[in-house]
Amino acid sequence: MDAPRLTSAERVVFPDAGITKGDVADYYRAVARWLLPELVHRPLSLVRCPDGIASHCFFQKHHAGALGEHVRAIRLQELEGEDDYLYVDDLAGVLELVQMNTLEFHVWGARVDDVEKPDRLVFDLDPDEGIAWNDVKSAARQVRDRLAHVGLRSWVRLSGGKGLHVVVPLRRSADWGQAKAFSDAFADAMVEHAPDRFVSTASKSARTGRIFIDWLRNARGATSVTGWSLRARAGAPVAMPLSWDELGRVRHPGAFDLRKAMRRARLLRRDPWTGLLRVRQTIPASID
Numbered sequence: 287m288d289a290p291r292l293t294s295a296e297r298v299v300f301p302d303a304g305i306t307k308g309d310v311a312d313y314y315r316a317v318a319r320w321l322l323p324e325l326v327h328r329p330l331s332l333v334r335c336p337d338g339i340a341s342h343c344f345f346q347k348h349h350a351g352a353l354g355e356h357v358r359a360i361r362l363q364e365l366e367g368e369d370d371y372l373y374v375d376d377l378a379g380v381l382e383l384v385q386m387n388t389l390e391f392h393v394w395g396a397r398v399d400d401v402e403k404p405d406r407l408v409f410d411l412d413p414d415e416g417i418a419w420n421d422v423k424s425a426a427r428q429v430r431d432r433l434a435h436v437g438l439r440s441w442v443r444l445s446g447g448k449g450l451h452v453v454v455p456l457r458r459s460a461d462w463g464q465a466k467a468f469s470d471a472f473a474d475a476m477v478e479h480a481p482d483r484f485v486s487t488a489s490k491s492a493r494t495g496r497i498f499i500d501w502l503r504n505a506r507g508a509t510s511v512t513g514w515s516l517r518a519r520a521g522a523p524v525a526m527p528l529s530w531d532e533l534g535r536v537r538h539p540g541a542f543d544l545r546k547a548m549r550r551a552r553l554l555r556r557d558p559w560t561g562l563l564r565v566r567q568t569i570p571a572s573i574d
């Protein structure tokens with residue numbers, strides 16, 4: 287592959303951490319082996335920060351302008367009309383998006399060859415301020431156990447922000463309507479079993495002292511940050527896939543920054559999400 291052009295490599299992107307655009311490109315190159323399996327062939331949304339994280343960043347979900355010759359377009363139906371979305375097949379596409387000052391990569395829970403059939407669900411756990419990290423971890427394990435109870439295996443990742451994502455791979459049989467209905471019912475069941483711990487409505491007041499299970503990530507067109515993506519936040523944190531065993535040893539939600547993630551990429555022997563791509567499971571008919 288010809289290395290895509292990178293301009294302004296010296297420009298500082300994360301001022302607090304002294305990380306430049308060139309460092310960001312080096313990062314994505316270094317973690318490509320672990321990043322690409324989850325990122326490729328899915329409609330993408332981007333967080334782009336042309337002047338670094340201290341200035342204006344914007345969220346982009348449509349293909350527009352000249353993003354790069356390896357950045358693909360796919361025309362998708364929207365509520366009204368249709369529009370071009372973007373995806374990549376390989377590292378060259380990722381690096382072209384880095385050239386366009388992309389820091390974060392968010393993906394659909396479906397692949398471009400069949401966008402109407404989700405191949406995964408994401409339960410995003412958003413803790414209210416003041417909730418201890420250990421309680422967030424045990425909440426994720428409760429979600430895992432309840433999913434297992436209805437026959438679904440799940441995997442976990444640090445969001446790189448405050449919370450955790452529990453991810454459920456699916457065979458592509460149900461449509462988005464079924465995925466959303468199941469996710470809604472599942473979140474309600476979590477709340478019913480532990481009302482002092484979980485809430486499934488987005489209202490701020492209901493969240494006091496609780497963890498919001500955001501099940502609305504499982505709607506057509508919704509996105510979640512992909513594993514190994516940088517976050518456009520102070521310290522250059524990374525959204526990191528973990529094994530459930532590792533989660534027990536992680537001391538805080540921002541445990542992986544760019545440098546630690548690069549080191550992890552180098553030392554990792556196998557994907558912490560091993561098994562996710564092979565498991566064959568479908569949404570159960572009932573959640574009881």
Ligand code: ATP
Pocket residue numbers: 331344345392410412445446447448449450503508509510511
């Ligand atoms: P945290 O642990 O801090 O909650 P997160 O990755 O779960 O991190 P956000 O980064 O806050 O959550 O993202 C919330 C959701 O909104 C995601 O589905 C993301 O794809 C989407 N999103 C993020 N930024 C924007 C934006 N500017 N406009 C529209 N949607 C966005």
Ligand code: MN
Pocket residue numbers: 410411412445447449450
């Ligand atoms: Mn979240």
